[in-house]
Amino acid sequence: MTEAGNILVDTTTRIFRDLGDPQTLNGAADDRWRAPLWRALEDAGLTKAWVPESLSGAGAGVADGFEVLRIAGTFAVALPLAETLLAGWLLSQAKLNVPQGMLCVAPARDGEQLLIGADGKLSGTATSVPFARDVGQLAVVARRGGKAIVVLVERGSCEIHAGSSIAGEPRDDVVLDGVTPLALADAPPGLDEDKLMAMGAAVRSVQMAGALQSILDRSVAYAKERIAFERPIGGFQAVQHNLARLAGEAAVALAASGSAADAIDKAHGFDEAVLLEIAGAKIRVGEAAEKGVAIAHQVHGAIGFSKEHVLHRYTQRLWAWRDDFGSESAWAVRLGNAVAAKGADALWPMLAAR
Amino acid sequence: MSAPIHFDPIRLPPEAQALREEVRDFVRQETAAGTFDPRARSTYAGYSPEFSRKVGKQGWIGMTWPKRYGGRERSFLERYVVTEEFRVANAPVGLHFTADRQSGPILLKYANEAIKSDILPRIVRGECCFCIGMSEPGSGSDLFAAKTRATRAKGGWQVNGTKVWTTGAQHANYMIGLFRTSPSTKENRRHGLTQFLVDMAAPGIKVNPIADMSGEKHFNEVVFNDLFIPDDHVFGEVDAAWRQATSELAYERSGPERFLETSAVLFELVRVLGAKPDLRGAEGVGRLVAQLHALRRMSVSVNGMLQAGKEPVLEGSIVKDLGTIWEQELPAKARELAAFVDPRHADRGAFDEVLRQAVTIAPKLTLQGGTTEVLRGIIARGLGLR
Numbered sequence: 049m050t051e052a053g054n055i056l057v058d059t060t061t062r063i064f065r066d067l068g069d070p071q072t073l074n075g076a077a078d079d080r081w082r083a084p085l086w087r088a089l090e091d092a093g094l095t096k097a098w099v100p101e102s103l104s105g106a107g108a109g110v111a112d113g114f115e116v117l118r119i120a121g122t123f124a125v126a127l128p129l130a131e132t133l134l135a136g137w138l139l140s141q142a143k144l145n146v147p148q149g150m151l152c153v154a155p156a157r158d159g160e161q162l163l164i165g166a167d168g169k170l171s172g173t174a175t176s177v178p179f180a181r182d183v184g185q186l187a188v189v190a191r192r193g194g195k196a197i198v199v200l201v202e203r204g205s206c207e208i209h210a211g212s213s214i215a216g217e218p219r220d221d222v223v224l225d226g227v228t229p230l231a232l233a234d235a236p237p238g239l240d241e242d243k244l245m246a247m248g249a250a251v252r253s254v255q256m257a258g259a260l261q262s263i264l265d266r267s268v269a270y271a272k273e274r275i276a277f278e279r280p281i282g283g284f285q286a287v288q289h290n291l292a293r294l295a296g297e298a299a300v301a302l303a304a305s306g307s308a309a310d311a312i313d314k315a316h317g318f319d320e321a322v323l324l325e326i327a328g329a330k331i332r333v334g335e336a337a338e339k340g341v342a343i344a345h346q347v348h349g350a351i352g353f354s355k356e357h358v359l360h361r362y363t364q365r366l367w368a369w370r371d372d373f374g375s376e377s378a379w380a381v382r383l384g385n386a387v388a389a390k391g392a393d394a395l396w397p398m399l400a401a402r
Numbered sequence: 403m404s405a406p407i408h409f410d411p412i413r414l415p416p417e418a419q420a421l422r423e424e425v426r427d428f429v430r431q432e433t434a435a436g437t438f439d440p441r442a443r444s445t446y447a448g449y450s451p452e453f454s455r456k457v458g459k460q461g462w463i464g465m466t467w468p469k470r471y472g473g474r475e476r477s478f479l480e481r482y483v484v485t486e487e488f489r490v491a492n493a494p495v496g497l498h499f500t501a502d503r504q505s506g507p508i509l510l511k512y513a514n515e516a517i518k519s520d521i522l523p524r525i526v527r528g529e530c531c532f533c534i535g536m537s538e539p540g541s542g543s544d545l546f547a548a549k550t551r552a553t554r555a556k557g558g559w560q561v562n563g564t565k566v567w568t569t570g571a572q573h574a575n576y577m578i579g580l581f582r583t584s585p586s587t588k589e590n591r592r593h594g595l596t597q598f599l600v601d602m603a604a605p606g607i608k609v610n611p612i613a614d615m616s617g618e619k620h621f622n623e624v625v626f627n628d629l630f631i632p633d634d635h636v637f638g639e640v641d642a643a644w645r646q647a648t649s650e651l652a653y654e655r656s657g658p659e660r661f662l663e664t665s666a667v668l669f670e671l672v673r674v675l676g677a678k679p680d681l682r683g684a685e686g687v688g689r690l691v692a693q694l695h696a697l698r699r700m701s702v703s704v705n706g707m708l709q710a711g712k713e714p715v716l717e718g719s720i721v722k723d724l725g726t727i728w729e730q731e732l733p734a735k736a737r738e739l740a741a742f743v744d745p746r747h748a749d750r751g752a753f754d755e756v757l758r759q760a761v762t763i764a765p766k767l768t769l770q771g772g773t774t775e776v777l778r779g780i781i782a783r784g785l786g787l788r
Contacts, residue, residue, distance in 0.1 A: 310411035331692035380688030392673035
């Protein structure tokens with residue numbers, strides 16, 4: 049972590065503590081907390097962490113931006129911060145200017161493609177786009193004659209079919225029916241829907257690791273406080289062993305997502321090695337989310353299943369984030385096929401090179 | 403509020419990856435020369451004086467130790483590479499592995515100069531085998547219940563009792579044994595045990611082989627009958643052995659041998675499923691590879707943190723817990739994924755053979771070197787629950 053990165057981390061933590069405390073938000077009667085929190089994030093330059101200074105961004109490193117998102121994960125952030133960072137990253141790759149405000153990216157699901165016609169207009173459907181209805185503009189990867197193009201689109205010019213994730217956050221179908229782009233540029237070599245999916249998967253892995261860290265902390269704290277059978281439940285071996293397993297899942301999530309973020313930071317593109325790191329992270333962190341959530345709820349008992357308790361803000365997001373930018377299954381098929389194509393004897397050298 | 407868990411994204415340095423190529427060349431040469439057969443599988447790492455001597459010549463035993471004892475003063479990450487390449491190649495490291503991993507470092511820390519200059523260079527040359535005397539018929543996971551007694555004698559100690567499940571005792575030149583020198587106290591039930599260096603050639607030691615469930619005889623019962631141990635073979639403080647095993651455990655628990663023991667099953671699974679697996683096979687392999695990758699990155703991280711002088715004890719225990727569960731589950735998952743492969747498939751025989759071997763050793767993987775239950779207790783303590 050650079051010194052600038054440390055400052056960024058401190059700033060992020062402070063802003064979320066002051067304006068985005070999940071317990072406070074959970075009890076809020078309306079969503080008036082959203083505007084001040086977003087403004088604070090924007091003022092601190094965090095929403096444009098991945099936009100270089102030359103494009104009027106904060107110019108933070110890739111690793112520092114991931115660290116901001118891990119911290120956001122520990123607060124179960126219900127704003128499109130990750131999506132705005134991703135949009136900033138995508139637009140910057142094509143040297144396009146990045147507008148202020150909330151942004152999101154599309155496609156966000158495996159195997160979808162949007163097209164630019166001969167008339168220069170955009171068409172196609174992107175499903176389950178995170179936060180689409182909340183943003184001002186969308187950053188999109190589309191195809192023109194087979195070539196990948198990065199496009200900025202006004203949300204108002206798209207047809208939005210509202211949907212939601214299991215956590216109740218927007219996952220909207222976006223229909224582009226002859227939409228005129230606000231701006232567009234050729235994607236640099238190697239950047240396409242696939243790479244956007246990979247970057248999105250890395251982002252979600254890092255967020256999930258942060259959320260798992262937080263549910264571990266909360267579960268351990270709860271087990272120390274909650275008295276049953278005349279002692280803290282954390283004193284029971286059965287509960288201790290469940291929490292040890294949760295620690296293992298949080299640990300593997302931190303390690304795998306941190307490794308993927310580091311790989312992206314150090315690499316010059318998305319080569320095979322980086323794809324192993326990202327697929328490995330999204331698969332294993334998704335599995336950790338499933339196992340970890342079950343344990344956290346088991347430890348918390350009935351109170352953790354209530355609306356009033358903060359736990360569901362994490363656990364429902366963990367479930368939802370598994371599905372964005374390629375599920376564990378989708379990434380596993382892709383990784384499995386890549387391994388099979390290279391053959392049994394290439395597997396160990398591939399792993400050992402990381 | 404933040405759990406005290408850290409996994410820095412440490413990468414192996416270029417010199418370690420360069421060393422990897424040397425190790426692979428060496429493995430290729432030795433298998434071609436017939437020093438060992440990588441397909442020969444056993445419930446424990448094979449024992450080969452010839453191979454260990456050759457590894458010693460390469461400078462790959464005790465490679466992190468001071469040069470004055472024959473070491474090479476190389477990093478733990480370089481040792482990591484040698485360990486994982488040998489494990490994946492199924493190399494017969496049984497003679498030197500225990501001495502290299504844990505006995506040598508204990509000698510470096512606690513033995514006097516004469517013992518260090520005598521024994522360490524022999525370990526480095528691949529000529530000196532160590533075993534570990536911990537478990538007893540009445541104490542396994544409950545290490546501090548050990549009853550084998552060492553009582554004061556003229557110029558040293560006299561030992562009576564029995565150790566059991568002692569891997570490699572039949573070959574070992576030395577044991578590092580844990581013996582009771584005082585009763586435990588009410589305040590501290592871990593009090594009263596002392597660590598000793600035992601010369602396995604001394605009179606008063608009987609080694610009785612015990613067959614494991616595969617029929618192989620790798621572990622033993624070791625009976626001490628008035629064994630004399632001289633005073634300078636006491637390691638560390640008398641009665642306070644429990645204080646000595648802290649950071650060392652992270653080395654013992656986080657190495658690649660803690661998740662690679664059944665890895666051949668994965669490689670043979672990929673081979674038998676072929677270049678174009680069906681959806682079920684592709685997804686299954688993808689998940690297994692993701693798990694192995696994540697474990698390996700955790701393990702490298704812990705070893706990198708150790709090299710940097712940190713003490714990731716909690717992280718080391720987590721790696722062993724996750725790693726041993728994974729290597730234990732791998733054979734069952736691979737068996738499911740290969741269920742519909744044609745029995746006449748050319749690679750099916752090789753797969754079935756490594757699978758059978760892995761299924762057989764699976765039960766011991768979560769027992770040896772600290773059971774799952776013990777590890778989870780340690781992790782719970784790290785979380786502040788105990």
